[in-house]
Amino acid sequence: MNATDSLLQLEHVRAGYGDAMVLDDLSFCLGAGDSLAVLGRNGVGKTTLLETLMGNTRLTGGRILWQGRDIARLDACQRSRAGLGWVPQEREVFASLTVEENLTVVACRGPWTLDRVYGLFPRLRERRANLGNELSGGEQQMLAVGRALMTNPRLLLLDEPMEGLAPIVVEELGAAIIALHTQEGMTTIVVEQHPVIALAMASTAIILDRGRIVHQSSSAALRASPETLDRWLNVAAAE
Numbered sequence: 001m002n003a004t005d006s007l008l009q010l011e012h013v014r015a016g017y018g019d020a021m022v023l024d025d026l027s028f029c030l031g032a033g034d035s036l037a038v039l040g041r042n043g044v045g046k047t048t049l050l051e052t053l054m055g056n057t058r059l060t061g062g063r064i065l066w067q068g069r070d071i072a073r074l075d076a077c078q079r080s081r082a083g084l085g086w087v088p089q090e091r092e093v094f095a096s097l098t099v100e101e102n103l104t105v106v107a108c109r110g111p112w113t114l115d116r117v118y119g120l121f122p123r124l125r126e127r128r129a130n131l132g133n134e135l136s137g138g139e140q141q142m143l144a145v146g147r148a149l150m151t152n153p154r155l156l157l158l159d160e161p162m163e164g165l166a167p168i169v170v171e172e173l174g175a176a177i178i179a180l181h182t183q184e185g186m187t188t189i190v191v192e193q194h195p196v197i198a199l200a201m202a203s204t205a206i207i208l209d210r211g212r213i214v215h216q217s218s219s220a221a222l223r224a225s226p227e228t229l230d231r232w233l234n235v236a237a238a239e
């Protein structure tokens with residue numbers, strides 16, 4: 001993709017926490033409708049990459065361009081208003097609000113409405129009157145995704161959405177995330193430890209190791225390269 005067509009462009013990004021540098025010289029481009037999986041072992045900087053996109057780390061080098069504009073000076077709220085949707089690893093649903101209130105309280109004008117979110121997650125419609133703390137882990141994750149959609153983002157960042165969920169829920173949520181970009185055209189970046197799940201949810205992939213990109217390809221090419229998966233993730237094959 002030509003960099004001038006990109007929705008998001010990272011150029012030689014270095015970032016971390018205080019004096020600790022975590023991300024080192026990261027560059028990639030994402031166009032509208034693209035889906036990217038971010039893979040890597042524990043502690044290599046996957047979450048830090050998403051936190052950096054949201055403005056929650058210290059950027060010490062490089063540039064992050066969002067629709068061609070350098071967003072270094074924007075805080076997380078401003079980035080959210082600019083179209084970055086964030087589904088944090090901890091889900092952070094409002095425990096004392098109902099499902100429907102969790103969704104409507106953050107709603108911004110745009111194509112994603114309550115009805116559309118309920119269409120994607122019928123389970124949330126059934127649980128619309130339940131409080132956030134009355135939901136199962138899977139329902140909370142669906143709510144976290146639905147809530148991010150209600151802000152009508154142009155890019156959805158998902159941090160390990162499948163963590164701790166039962167296989168049947170992983171299947172249901174995975175199908176919804178796949179539908180999000182194949183049917184709804186949503187641009188997504190998903191951080192995921194497990195390569196089978198990650199590569200099913202995105203058409204392109206990067207592998208991070210110690211804060212650097214060590215592999216970048218289509219998901220299909222990575223799936224077909226057990227030696228790459230083994231080298232960087234210690235799994236012999238994405239089976």
Ligand SMILES: Nc1ncnc2c1ncn2[C@@H]1O[C@H](COP(=O)(O)OP(=O)(O)OP(=O)(O)O)[C@@H](O)[C@H]1O
Pocket residue numbers: 017020022040041042043044045046047048049193
């Ligand atoms: N708030 C923080 N302050 C200081 N260091 C941090 C902070 N968050 C993460 N780190 C450090 O940054 C490095 C990368 O962590 P990060 O959470 O981005 O990795 P990860 O690839 O997402 O790991 P995991 O798969 O275990 O979640 C680690 O060494 C971690 O200890």
